[in-house]
Amino acid sequence: MLTVEDLLWVVWYAALAATIVAGFGLLLLHLLRSRSVATQLLVVGAATVLATLSGIVVISLMMMLSEHDRTVALSVVTAAGLVAMAVSFLLGRRLVAANRALVDAVRRDPFVPPDVRLPAELAELSRELGAAYERLAAGHEREQALEASRRELVAWVSHDLRTPLAGLRAMAEALEDGVVADPGTVHDYHGRIRTEVDRLTEMVDDLFELSRIHAGALRLSRRKVGLDDLVAEAVSGTEPLARAKRITLHGDVRAGLPVQVDTAELGRALRNLVVNAIRHTPDDGTIEIIGEIRDGEALVTVADACGGIPEQDLPRVFEVAFRGEAARTPGGGAGLGLAIARGIVEAHAGDIGVSNAGPGCRFVVRLPLNA
Numbered sequence: 001m002l003t004v005e006d007l008l009w010v011v012w013y014a015a016l017a018a019t020i021v022a023g024f025g026l027l028l029l030h031l032l033r034s035r036s037v038a039t040q041l042l043v044v045g046a047a048t049v050l051a052t053l054s055g056i057v058v059i060s061l062m063m064m065l066s067e068h069d070r071t072v073a074l075s076v077v078t079a080a081g082l083v084a085m086a087v088s089f090l091l092g093r094r095l096v097a098a099n100r101a102l103v104d105a106v107r108r109d110p111f112v113p114p115d116v117r118l119p120a121e122l123a124e125l126s127r128e129l130g131a132a133y134e135r136l137a138a139g140h141e142r143e144q145a146l147e148a149s150r151r152e153l154v155a156w157v158s159h160d161l162r163t164p165l166a167g168l169r170a171m172a173e174a175l176e177d178g179v180v181a182d183p184g185t186v187h188d189y190h191g192r193i194r195t196e197v198d199r200l201t202e203m204v205d206d207l208f209e210l211s212r213i214h215a216g217a218l219r220l221s222r223r224k225v226g227l228d229d230l231v232a233e234a235v236s237g238t239e240p241l242a243r244a245k246r247i248t249l250h251g252d253v254r255a256g257l258p259v260q261v262d263t264a265e266l267g268r269a270l271r272n273l274v275v276n277a278i279r280h281t282p283d284d285g286t287i288e289i290i291g292e293i294r295d296g297e298a299l300v301t302v303a304d305a306c307g308g309i310p311e312q313d314l315p316r317v318f319e320v321a322f323r324g325e326a327a328r329t330p331g332g333g334a335g336l337g338l339a340i341a342r343g344i345v346e347a348h349a350g351d352i353g354v355s356n357a358g359p360g361c362r363f364v365v366r367l368p369l370n371a
């Protein structure tokens with residue numbers, strides 16, 4: 001009969017033997033830590049079987065097992081151990097296969113999550129890889145769009161800046177050589193040179209602003225300002241231009257909550273919108289500039305009487321250097337105004353859109369109030 005004391009001794013020695021074997025197992029696992037999980041699982045399986053076997057050997061050395069019992073126990077444990085090792089080998093292979101499927105998916109471009117059933121950890125890794133890939137693709141797309149608009153800008157500079165310069169040079173040469181000499185024409189040339197220089201100065205200024213926007217170097221110095229003040233400023237700044245065409249600027253602000261914006265930059269964006277509206281509205285027309293607060297946003301709407309923008313041009317008006325066909329006339333703008341307005345509004349975490357409405361088109365600037 002086995003006494004409690006004997007049983008405790010059995011447990012003690014078996015545990016001791018198992019611990020020694022497990023110690024070697026852990027050491028081996030440490031040495032193999034950068035090897036395949038399949039190998040490591042095999043080591044775990046082997047260590048478990050050996051630990052059990054060592055326990056049986058030790059207690060049989062303590063004469064607590066008959067030779068017959070020992071043989072039976074060893075055979076049972078060996079058989080069970082072999083089966084356990086086979087199972088861990090299979091599990092290891094499945095892990096290796098799942099991992100390979102994931103690696104193959106990552107190597108393919110674009111990344112498509114493997115449609116095999118993955119263990120939870122690998123499935124999570126696969127999801128995270130998918131998300132990372134999407135972020136990467138979006139970044140790449142942004143980069144390409146930026147690159148395209150940079151190329152456009154370079155093309156723009158070489159064309160739109162050179163043409164007036166060539167004209168200026170021709171006029172200056174004509175004056176210098178005395179080709180034009182009658183006082184009327186000379187006066188006219190001087191006037192045209194001045195106008196062209198003013199226009200070029202404005203273009204260079206716009207170009208500088210746009211390059212700051214593109215470089216992400218637009219540092220906003222926000223301050224609290226009433227929406228009504230912003231609108232009033234856009235109206236008063238463009239009044240002379242409107243008066244020259246007898247256009248009525250109608251500024252209207254419903255609920256003049258204060259907004260946190262860079263007044264100089266946002267003022268510039270609004271001015272660009274109003275100047276466009278004036279340019280495209282026929283003489284004696286009316287332009288409405290409406291400020292309002294709606295759904296936690298500040299909205300500024302500029303509605304003109306331009307007769308509508310062609311449907312296919314609507315999504316393109318904010319592109320750098322885009323000018324509608326009718327606007328491609330000498331003396332017109334350079335096609336940077338709306339790109340600048342959009343850049344400034346987006347720097348304020350807002351957005352800007354356009355639609356045709358009523359007798360003309362309607363530009364809407366939306367700014368989040370809690371920015």
Ligand SMILES: Nc1ncnc2c1ncn2[C@@H]1O[C@H](COP(=O)(O)OP(=O)(O)O)[C@@H](O)[C@H]1O
Pocket residue numbers: 272276277278280304306308309317318322323324325327332333334335336337338339361
């Ligand atoms: N208020 C408007 N009414 C009609 N068309 C407009 C208006 N604003 C802009 N557009 C169209 O969008 C184009 C781009 O505008 P913008 O970027 O300000 O460049 P620019 O004024 O120098 O032509 C204009 O050339 C014009 O075709």
Ligand SMILES: [Mg+2]
Pocket residue numbers: 272275276333335336337338
């Ligand atoms: Mg413009």
